[in-house]
Amino acid sequence: MKVKSGDMVFPGDFLAVSEEVLPSEGTYDEDGKIKSLVVGEVSRDDRNKSIKVISKLNTPPTLKRGSRVIGEVIDVRGQRALVRIHSIKGNRRALATYFVGGVHVSQARKGYLSKLTDAFRIGDIVEARVTKIMGLDGIDLQTSGRDLGVIKAMCTRCRHFMEVNGRDEVRCPNCENREKRKLSVNYEG
Ligand SMILES: [Zn+2]
Known part of the structure; x- marks a missing residue:
């Protein structure tokens, strides 16, 4: 039909x-x-x-290839970091449907990244670009690019948000812990 x-x-x-x-x-x-x-x-x-x-829902920002999205890192395992997508950048309305995207280790940053935990940790807020949509659970994201990556990093020790402390490094103002991230130039810490 x-x-x-x-x-x-x-x-x-x-x-x-x-x-x-x-x-x-x-x-x-x-x-x-x-x-x-x-x-x-x-x-x-x-x-x-x-x-x-x-x-047909009244809040219809739909996701498409090339969209810039804001989301929260919910898991970092092996080659893929999972991101719960909260919104499309520039659109204040939350998405009508629940989406989870993944950043493959090769798409996290330019150049070699030995482990994904040097780029993201659970609880971080990231800005990413949608590169491929293969279904509701098959959304590929990319964070390489100056204005993509972590915009808020959460300390793995005390869950406090962290401050930028040099190139791709953040520091916790609460416990002094230092960690690596793939930072965006739009970091909000
Ligand atoms: Zn801390």
């Missing part, structure tokens, strides 16, 4: 195959199948061969 403009769809619903149309806002490509990322109404443009889903 062909999905057409005006149809209501839900996250994960099949919309079209990627040979037919290009995925746009509110959609993602999973192995050549374009699916909906949000609850919304399909808008299919056959002339430009693109398909999008317009969120």
Whole structure:
């Protein structure tokens, strides 16, 4: 059954195959199948061969490739740091859907990073760029770039927020602990 403009769809619903149309806002490509990322109404443009889903919730900042997001680091394990995405930068409204993205160790900073805990720790607030959306749990993020990375670092010893103490190093004003981070120039500490 062909999905057409005006149809209501839900996250994960099949919309079209990627040979037919290009995925746009509110959609993602999973192995050549374009699916909906949000609850919304399909808008299919056959002339430009693109398909999008317009969120029907009243708070619709939808995530797309290239979006800059603000989130909280909820886990740092092996090659991937998990980030709970709170908002899209420049948009004060919280996202309507719950998203978790991941920063792979190779995407954390320019150059070699021996371990991810030298870039992020649980509780840090980061600014990142969305590089790929492969579904609700398959959001890839990148923090390499001067204005990307940690904007608030939390001390692993006492959970206090930390101050910048030189290049990619932070210091806890409460317990004097020093730690490494991939810092953004927009650090708010
Ligand atoms: Zn501390």
